[in-house]
Amino acid sequence: xEVQAWFKTVNPNSEWDKVSLGGVEDVADLKxxxxxxMDPASFTIKATYNDDTDPENAIQLNPMxxxxxxxxxxxxxxxxxxxxxxxxxxxxSE
Numbered sequence: 082x083e084v085q086a087w088f089k090t091v092n093p094n095s096e097w098d099k100v101s102l103g104g105v106e107d108v109a110d111l112k113x114x115x116x117x118x119m120d121p122a123s124f125t126i127k128a129t130y131n132d133d134t135d136p137e138n139a140i141q142l143n144p145m146x147x148x149x150x151x152x153x154x155x156x157x158x159x160x161x162x163x164x165x166x167x168x169x170x171x172x173x174s175e
Contacts, residue, residue: 088115088126088165091136102148109144115167127166136166 084102089095100114108126115126127139128151142151151163 086111086163086165088167090124090167090169092169092171105148107144107148108142108146108151111142111148111165112144115165124170125168127168129164129166131162134164136168139164139166141168 085099086102087097087099089097100111100117102111102114105111105114112124112126115124126142127136128142129135129139
């Protein structure tokens with residue numbers, strides 16, 4: 082079974098979407114995978130756990146962070162869900 086992650090953009094707000102984590106080892110890889118699902122842009126990724134879907138509570142992930150340090154251990158972990166938020170840069174003002 083292929084592992085997938087849920088993500089959504091925060092500015093502008095989007096619906097939740099999925100991206101495959103096959104071949105993804107760190108946050109930089111995750112950014113590349115997400116950019117294939119949406120217009121490529123410079124963005125940051127933040128994450129929350131379990132039922133917390135408020136991006137204000139999300140922690141920013143460093144591009145060099147290994148995902149295995151962010152993702153829950155399948156055995157004995159209380160973390161069941163990781164929510165990834167894509168933070169786009171502000172649109173240039175006209």
